[in-house]
Amino acid sequence: MMQKAMKPRVGMLTLGCRVNQYESEAIAEGFTTLGFSLFSFEDSCDIYVINTCAVTKESERKSRQMIRRALRKKEKASREGRSVLVVVCGCYAQQYHQQGYAFPDFEGVSFLSGNVGKDKIASSIARMWEEGLETPINVLQGMAGVAYDPLFIRRSEKVRAFVKIQDGCNSFCTYCIVPYLRGRVRSRKKEEILREVENLVENGAGEIVLTGIETGAYGTEENRRHLPLLELVQAVSRIPGVHRISFGSLKPDVFTESFTEALSRCHGILPHFHLSVQNGSDPVLKAMGRRYTIGQVNEILARIRTYFPRVTFSADMIVGFPGETEEDFQNTLHFIKEAGFLHVHIFPYSQREGTAAAKYAHQIAPIIKKQRAAMLAEEAKRAARGIKHTFEGQSFSLLIESMDPTHVVGHTENNLEMKIPRHPEDRVGGMRTVNYTHQNR
Known part of the structure; x- marks a missing residue:
């Protein structure tokens, strides 16, 4: 007993x-x-x-x-x-x-x-x-036809509070097991999301991070366009006390001209976006089942930069996808060098049973995947240093996320991390105007 x-x-x-x-x-x-x-x-x-x-x-x-x-x-x-x-x-x-x-x-x-x-x-x-x-x-059960789990957070210990807005994915990219484990897209009721945001802001959240398995698919089980996400963001931005809104990972093709322009007019949208690009070579993207080209991604990055001055980006990238040639990998290196990401999350391709790509010919040897991941990481670091250098000396608003007796740590609106000397009036969750320097990273 x-x-x-x-x-x-x-x-x-x-x-x-x-x-x-x-x-x-x-x-x-x-x-x-x-x-x-x-x-x-x-x-x-x-x-x-x-x-x-x-x-x-x-x-x-x-x-x-x-x-x-x-x-x-x-x-x-x-x-x-x-x-x-x-x-x-x-x-x-x-x-x-x-x-x-x-x-x-x-x-x-x-x-x-x-x-x-x-x-x-x-x-x-x-x-x-x-x-x-x-x-x-x-109590395990299958994912077919399941409803959205009504989870709710009333108070978060995090200054940057996550708010889940949807679950599931309908994309079935050839490498990805997630749709089988998370089910089809199902979205949370807007009223519940807004109520949770209100509670979090009342309890000190300084930033609301809207996230999901496929965040950009919010509401698309009923509406194939991306307007449901935009309408949700507009409603969140109108909640008193909401000063910063950011997103989990978004597919690049969410950023149509109309969506990007309307998003730029919403109060509190941070000029930083995490894009699930996945690769820098068109043949690999096609084999992955991604419905865009690198040329289109570059156009999307340029579009976002037009509407969001001083914007930064981060990205997910997979190396060593089945059939990825040396030329494909060099295209990815070139893309990372030119695109200018602040952070790149690099994943060596992982063969997942039940996915289409697991059966593809020309699986890449683990040692080559490891080498390519290391090379891409080095290129990403070089690109990030260049991006940070362009913001040197510029004034930003810093959200204070943690502090010790001598220093505070936080992120600017465009996701530059800073550690700076503490002022007497500083508090976790508070804002402070700062001049960025790479020495404060």
């Missing part, structure tokens, strides 16, 4: 994307609302929750590693006469369901959930704990 503490201790660990981070924060809030105490995953806890990822083989490996670590903690507690619950949710668990329960990694897990019903995890665990239930519970 489980020993019941007055306030059971919950240790949470999150792997993967911003959506996972948002969902974990909402799950954690559910636990605290029910009287549980939150601790580090490394602490001695009564309940361990792992929100897993499976977008790459490496994220799968990390998910397995963290599950095993929690199970070892459970075994140790058992030897000491204590009962511990291990909860696993997210994409790696969902993959376990999709592939017919073929994984041995979940033996000993107390509660297994995928990407459906995360809003019920805290209440389900509270019931297990209160009733002393030790029989494992598996």
Whole structure:
């Protein structure tokens, strides 16, 4: 029988994307609302929750590693006469369901959930704990036809607060397992999003980050255009106290002329965008199932720069996609050199079972993928230094995200990171006018 503490201790660990981070924060809030105490995953806890990822083989490996670590903690507690619950949710668990329960990694897990019903995890665990239930519970289900999980955050500890606006993806890019693990596009009700934003701003959020599995697809299950996202952003920008709005990853082709022009007129939109470009060579983009060319991406970057002075960009890039030639890779290097990204998130291609690209001929050797990733990272660093140099000495507004007794750390409106000496009036979540210098990075 489980020993019941007055306030059971919950240790949470999150792997993967911003959506996972948002969902974990909402799950954690559910636990605290029910009287549980939150601790580090490394602490001695009564309940361990792992929100897993499976977008790459490496994220799968990390998910397995963290599950095993929690199970070892459970075994140790058992030897000491204590009962511990291990909860696993997210994409790696969902993959376990999709592939017919073929994984041995979940033996000993107390509660297994995928990407459906995360809003019920805290209440389900509270019931297990209160009733002393030790029989494992598996609530995994398929993603076909599922509704949007009504997760909600009332107060965030983050100055830059994530707000999830949609789930799922309909693109089925040839390399990507996400549509199979997250399901089709389904969007959150606008009224719920606005209510959450109001709560977050009232509780001190300095920036609202609208995010999703495919953020730009918000509302498109009912409307094929990108107007639903624009209408949502316009509504968010009108909420009193909202001063900064940014986005999770967006596909480049979201930025049509009309969308970009209208977005530039919204109050608080930050001049920084993260674009899921994925590659710098047209033949590779076509093989990936991306519906744009690099020429079109360059036109989109120029368009955004027209409407957003001092804008910066970051990007996702995949190297070593099946059939990627040396010429293709050189095209990607050239694109990164010319496009001028502040940050580039580089992923060596990961072969995912069930995707079209996993069956493609001419899979690239791991050593070549590693070499190309390193070369691209060096080119990206050089390009970023050049971009930062163009802003040297310019005045910006800094959102203070953290501080110590002598310094504050934050980001300018165009996502330049700065660490500068602290002023007496500085506070976390506050703003401060600064002159940028690369020495303050």
